[in-house]
Amino acid sequence: MAGARLVQAAARLMGWAALAIIGAATAALLWRIGLARGLWSFVGAALMLGAAGYALQGEPSLAGRPVRANADPIPVDPELTALRDDMLGRFRADTAYLVAGDAMTRIGNPGYAVSAILGGIRHHPDSLALWTGLGTALATHDGGQVSPTALFAFRRAGQLAPLHPAPPFFLGLAYVRAGEFAKARPYWARALALTPQSVSYRPQIALRLALLDQFLAETAGAPPPP
Structure with missing residues (x-):
């Protein structure tokens, strides 16, 4: 039981670390391309919203599984x-x-x-x-x-x-x-x-x-x- 909790805690920590890296990389890219200063508040709000969603619903310890599309492609000659x-x-x-x-x-x-x-x-x-x-x-x-x-x-x-x-x-x-x-x-x-x-x-x-x-x-x- 303790081992499972330790795995979950480590996975969540890795998830937060990945989220922080993504946020930092996004901010650096926007700074590099010269985003107007007045728009930074919107970018920050969007990043914080994503972080909040991850905090509420993120489950990094869950096993991944392939997702099948809802519709089958139809070839066009x-x-x-x-x-x-x-x-x-x-x-x-x-x-x-x-x-x-x-x-x-x-x-x-x-x-x-x-x-x-x-x-x-x-x-x-x-x-x-x-x-x-x-x-x-x-x-x-x-x-x-x-x-x-x-x-x-x-x-x-x-x-x-x-x-x-x-x-x-x-x-x-x-x-x-x-x-x-x-x-x-x-x-x-x-x-x-x-x-x-x-x-x-x-x-x-x-x-x-x-x-x-x-x-x-x-x-x-x-x-x-x-």
């Missing part, structure tokens, strides 16, 4: 992101919300990705990029399926730009991800038909359509369509 940027543009006010949505998806929060893009739509209600991105985000959020809400977003994008290849392409991609390959085929075919020969990303759409045709032919036991 960089090639498809680059293709989306080529098709819909980048570095614009509306597409910035797609970047935020990608970040939320990567950390496993597709619901936040949907919220981020909806926030962009409130500011840019006629953005082709955002409605297309919303369809993709909703499909991911709804278990990888082309849900009615996802389909509505893709169709709204198609209404905004009937001759743009992005809405049918990404709708087709959502069907591919859902395992509904036959449903994806006409959308990718339309996306290719809407893409001019001179556009840089046309070969990427053509390649994906060819691979899809090959897969459908192999699964059906028939030659691919011309």
Whole structure:
């Protein structure tokens, strides 16, 4: 019993020593970068608040354990992101919300990705990029399926730009991800038909359509369509 108390006391002493070192290092760094004298009281208050919290709740003798994230990361294909940027543009006010949505998806929060893009739509209600991105985000959020809400977003994008290849392409991609390959085929075919020969990303759409045709032919036991 006495030995356990001695261990706890030593651990707490080491914790206070580490806290003092952190405080001193923080103060030295702030002094080195030239923090204004009038702000030192705020820094001191913050350090004292942290010390008080440690005094009340700190338990350095407790064993450590790994912490698992609340959400599993969802991979975002960089090639498809680059293709989306080529098709819909980048570095614009509306597409910035797609970047935020990608970040939320990567950390496993597709619901936040949907919220981020909806926030962009409130500011840019006629953005082709955002409605297309919303369809993709909703499909991911709804278990990888082309849900009615996802389909509505893709169709709204198609209404905004009937001759743009992005809405049918990404709708087709959502069907591919859902395992509904036959449903994806006409959308990718339309996306290719809407893409001019001179556009840089046309070969990427053509390649994906060819691979899809090959897969459908192999699964059906028939030659691919011309």
